[in-house]
Amino acid sequence: MKITRQKHAKKNMGFYKYNFGFREPFQVLLDGTFCQAALRHKIQIREQLPGYLAGTTQLCTTRCVLKELESLGKELYGAKLIAQRFQVRNCSHFKNPVSGSVCLLSMIEGGNPHHYFIATQDQSLATKVKKKVGVPLLFIIQNTMVLDKPSMKSLTLAQAVQTNQLVPEHQKLNIELLKEEQGLVKTSEPKKRKRKRSSGPNPLSCLKKKKKAQETLQPSAAKKKRNKKRRKRKPEAIVEAAQ
Structure with a gap:
């Protein structure tokens, strides 16, 4: 008993x-x-x-x-x-x-x-x-x-x-205390605003522009080379005609 x-x-x-x-x-x-x-x-x-x-x-x-x-x-x-x-x-x-x-x-x-x-x-x-x-x-x-x-x-x-x-x-209080001890309570923190930074020119766009400039310069250089060749050939042709 x-x-x-x-x-x-x-x-x-x-x-x-x-x-x-x-x-x-x-x-x-x-x-x-x-x-x-x-x-x-x-x-x-x-x-x-x-x-x-x-x-x-x-x-x-x-x-x-x-x-x-x-x-x-x-x-x-x-x-x-x-x-x-x-x-x-x-x-x-x-x-x-x-x-x-x-x-x-x-x-x-x-x-x-x-x-x-x-x-x-x-x-x-x-x-x-x-x-x-x-x-x-x-x-x-x-x-x-x-x-x-x-x-x-x-x-x-x-x-x-x-x-x-x-x-x-009493159970509500115990649950809240257990959550805090286990780190399960999320504290609402204000989100930090990202500061806008002044962005410079896009490097890729700059590279494209350089390529175009090089392309435009290439024909002018080729023309100069041709003119020099022509100038060199003219005296030779005169000498041959005199002989």
Whole structure:
């Protein structure tokens, strides 16, 4: 049975870690009923809970829970001593304390932004916690602590996320951070304008012009050579005629 409970706890913890961003240290809000049940069944919450959740935990309560335990007298004196050892979280009922169940419900309003676990034996409070999204519920049964399976609302939201209908905010941030670490984020840099440089004459066109000039000079040079030859021949012809 212990191995089976550990498997269920590991599976449920994986669900809350992946879908709702729960991370160590896990913050567990306890009320007087849970402390009383732990005292009755001789459960060492501080020693046993981290092993069950497979991670470090921060046990905490509220002033309203402590006030409620004080008002209940000697019957819950032992539970009050246990609760006093935990960290006290600030609630909004400093001037006008309310019951422990009402106070714990107020701590998980707005989608449970602080990722609290609720540990209670109060059935009415447990029923209301199950109607919330992303709030793990702990209780004691058969001398052991048990992490309840996720509520239907939590399962529905997780299914919507998996079908790409919704993306949780914590996952968006993680995706952006991973992209930046891997260098996948492209930063838009202004494109530098190329300066237009004054282009000189095309060398090929210059070569063509030189060729044309050489062609025009060639006939004039040939004519000069012919005239020289003719001039040389004239005296020879006169000498021959005189002889």
